[in-house]
Amino acid sequence: MKRKLNSDIFLVQCVFLLAITGISILLYTIFMPVYYEYVKDKQIIQAYSDIGEIDLAELEEKDYVMFANYENENLSFYIADEDMNPVYVTKNSDSEKHAITRNIVRKLDAFSRKPEIIRSNGKLLETAKYRGIMNQSEKDYYIVIKDIAAGRKSITMAEIFYLSMFVLMMIPGSIFMIFFWKQRLKSLEQLISVSEQITDGNFSVQVQEKGRYEEFNQLSACINEMSRRLQEQTGRLEENKKQMLHHNVRQDQMEKRRKDLIANISHELKTPLAVISSQAEMLEYTQDEREYYIASIQEEVTKMSDMVSRLLDHSILEHQMENMIQKKFDMKEVMDYIIGKYEGMIKKKRIHMESFLSEKCYVEGDREYIEQIVSNYMSNALEHTEIGGNIRLTLKNQDHTVRVSVYNEGRPIPKEDMEHIWSGFYRNRKEPRYEKNGFAHAGLGLYIVQSVVTMHNGNYGVDNLASGVEFWFTLPEASDMVE
Structure with a gap:
């Protein structure tokens, strides 16, 4: 069973949307964590570098603005001097500061003058920490930079959101595509309708050539030209057919007249020929009325000559009427x-x-x-x-x-x-x-x-x-x- 073009277009469109969305989600799942880690690592390293540019012994207003900007990017800071006195802490409550200080004291061995980013369990999208020792004015400062965003959870939620949006958009998207292609295929349906009428012998139909798409307009122009030429050819064929029919009728009429003419001539010539024959016989038996019979024969010959002349006139007349x-x-x-x-x-x-x-x-x-x-x-x-x-x-x-x-x-x-x-x-x-x-x-x-x-x-x-x-x-x- 043959399918319609609009059904195939709709099916291809749905498959295309599914493929594009599936590939997008797959690429997002594979590459988004890597990209996220790359951006965060670069951000943490840049923050550590910016801290090295400020005077930790005496923070200024612009320094607090810098920390606030990074904190808006989900980074937290804990900076303490070598005596473990807090210099800057993202969270301001005293209990939290003391807890962080105790945690740093327990993990002093994890600090390094050439720090590296460390993640919990060594996995991507886990909490990233950066522990470093920075020396300023012959004084060491312990610096902890931490990514407090839940990366894995954020990306997973994004994946669920995209998938849900895809499912929700498929329904109105499909309806829109059906309407969209139905409108676009109206010109094609008109071309099909006109072609069917031309197939049925109606060459007077025309397709509108003022559509939105140039390709359809060109095809419509070709079909209209084909219809016009077929109509002209059909008209000429019909005219030739009529002429041939008329010619055949005339030929039949002329043939009938010819036969009638021959019959009439044959009938009419019998009488003068009979008269001539009888008069010639009489000449054999009598001499007294010889001149009378000769005159009678001459009269009949004259009549026959007149008959032949009229026969020629008849032939000339028919020839002239042809022109x-x-x-x-x-x-x-x-x-x-x-x-x-x-x-x-x-x-x-x-x-x-x-x-x-x-x-x-x-x-x-x-x-x-x-x-x-x-x-x-x-x-x-x-x-x-x-x-x-x-x-x-x-x-x-x-x-x-x-x-x-x-x-x-x-x-x-x-x-x-x-x-x-x-x-x-x-x-x-x-x-x-x-x-x-x-x-x-x-x-x-x-x-x-x-x-x-x-x-x-x-x-x-x-x-x-x-x-x-x-x-x-x-x-x-x-x-x-x-x-």
């Missing part, structure tokens, strides 16, 4: 242009023209092709409207799209032809313009409409109304509308 120029423009201007373009024909057929055109209908696309499909709708309406009939043009914004419709009075489109009128080279065989031999020039008008609208991600259609037909198409509204 459309995308620009934003107002469809109102296009509609006004188309109305002006067909004004002469409208007057010639005495057509009653109505237009309902909204302002600011902006789209984005190839204006030339958009004008072409509106023109195709308009020419188709004029072609199928009787003299004195009605045509209505409508332009409006509708659900984030721009809708264009062209209505004309006339016969409805047969239901069986509704799905086929958008394919190239298709004609309604019931139209009056359809020739007796079963063939009419194939038209690309509505095929161009469906191709251009599809390339612009729009929709198109036709509806049979009560008294006529309405052709329409929609294009996506431009993303940044001009106010």
Whole structure:
């Protein structure tokens, strides 16, 4: 089971505190007695040396001040002349003075002119004594300097105190360390949270880069930069994916149109070929109408040539639509242009023209092709409207799209032809313009409409109304509308 970083930090911190405290107590126990003895020995020797600098026969005020200072450092003094008359004694009671005097008399052999520090039982931290004989003005003085501090007891009590303080400080210290590291690890927790969100695919998240610690700020900046680049890469991948999908859709549509085209061409070429074949056979059996049959054959050849030309136009059209120029423009201007373009024909057929055109209908696309499909709708309406009939043009914004419709009075489109009128080279065989031999020039008008609208991600259609037909198409509204 994996542990959390803050738990390990707390554990390491506690172990570190224990180790530091334990080592400190151990070093204190080992070296403090030695250091204490060294300081006291040096102090006693210095006091003995200072006594040699004063006149013991006649003590002055400054001499008493010196003794008082040393006594504050836990030293006691007993100085007597060679007749055992006290010269200076730390304790002033007569009984104590006499007791000390008797003790010195009993231990005169322990005094030396080159004194050494002697401790009880010969152990460190025991009571230290310094017994010396000092000669001044040909007179001997017996001097006893004693360390009256309980060194061993003092140090032992200090050890107990330090250990108790350590135990007492561990509890609040541990609480403080938990709080301290919890606050410091907030930045790390935020980094973990953001990293998890990035792992889940959310590249828009950011880490604050204004923390207390420069290292965390640098790491946050790196994560933010990584997130930004991943977001850019993901955006480009999504865009490429959309383009590839759109390209595949277009390829499928073009392939379908190609197959439909081949099928239509194959179907339409059968009729003129059959006519040519039958007319050629008739030439073998008759000479009287030879010129008629030759003219008929030439007419069918001309129609087939026209068919091939339109096939080439179809191929060129598809190639050109691959390179459309995308620009934003107002469809109102296009509609006004188309109305002006067909004004002469409208007057010639005495057509009653109505237009309902909204302002600011902006789209984005190839204006030339958009004008072409509106023109195709308009020419188709004029072609199928009787003299004195009605045509209505409508332009409006509708659900984030721009809708264009062209209505004309006339016969409805047969239901069986509704799905086929958008394919190239298709004609309604019931139209009056359809020739007796079963063939009419194939038209690309509505095929161009469906191709251009599809390339612009729009929709198109036709509806049979009560008294006529309405052709329409929609294009996506431009993303940044001009106010």
